[in-house]
Amino acid sequence: MPPRPMPPLPQESAIHDLVSRIRGLSPSCGPVRLVGVDGHAGSGKSTFAGRLAGALGGVPVLRLDDIASHQELFGWTKRLLSQVIGPLGRGEQAYYTPYDWRARAFGQPHPLPPAPVVVVEGVGAGRRALRPHLALLLWMELPAEAAWSRGRARDGAEQREFWEGWVEAERRHFAEDPSRPFADLLVREREEGYEVLAGPAGTAEPLSPLTDGDGPSAPR
Template identity: 30%
Template sequence: MELPELIQRIETRRHEAARPIVVGVSGYGGSGKSTLTRQLVARLPGAVRIRGDDFLDPTRSHKRSSDWDGVERLRLVSEVLTPVREGRSSVFRRYDWGRGELGVAERLPYAEVLIVDLIGLFHPDALPSIDLSIWCDLDLETSAQRGIDRDAGMGRIHDRLWRDVWLPNERDFEDQFSPRTRADVVYPMSD
């Protein structure tokens, strides 16, 4: 599948729903979720991106868990996904990484298509609130190396976290929830 075909699939889903829709983009850390999401938002009229990193708990996301416990899916669903799908206004709070706490409440922007990219998104707590799920299909080892390289390029050396926490979390989540098979679209990512 190429990008124009994916965009058409989203447009079709939006017209079928006759209401605002939520598109979830997930994949392993480093697989290209944010890149794909930015490309989609740039090409889809009325699309808005919500960064999944705004819904991570920094303490829990740096610890081992079998279900990516540090992903605050219930907060994402209640503050963002449900209000968008219901076409109502809401406020949400991004995690302020600089201050180490939730930021001030801000108005949820209106979106005809809301696209959220996040690890561990295809979980039973969030999937019912997603109208179209897209899996960024790149193998775990390549994704992780890209993530490690990206972090190093920003001066963040997270090698131990990748090796001891994030890669095992990815494997456990995959074993428990099979996110790739739950996706409506498996989108090939280049390595």
């Protein structure tokens, strides 16, 4: 008699639940399920989005830092809609021009396929103009001052002047176009992994904690 498979560990079950939920959502932008990961700068969006994308089998991640620029920290809606949302909505491969923050210039077009799931991460991922195209919105639940402090420490003295301007710009953005009230799920960092809670939008139930031991699920 072949050995029976072992039941999944709790942490494996947790990431599997989130992945299953996302895959069970209806497409929100043409054939694509767009999953937004928003939060204050320095709140851990990039790390979480990368782990989520890996658990989903290596799906594409669009980082809004590639869409924004020094001149348009938050005024990039038209560029996102024309370069990314429009083509994906038609089931076509999108091409966006990533911004080089050191060279202060946009680069060559980068492809973004209409994959079954695309993760969009960055400050403003849950903005008003993007929400109708999202299948799910996640908010990194870290207070602004704590996130900004961590971001400043991460970027060092070289970016001190940039951070002074960024904080004021981010305050204005979220005052005029908040994302958190529309989040389906809140994500909190823990000593090991993450805790996922129901968000203010009330459209999704909380999940059991996600830990760093969560292995990626098989691609589908």
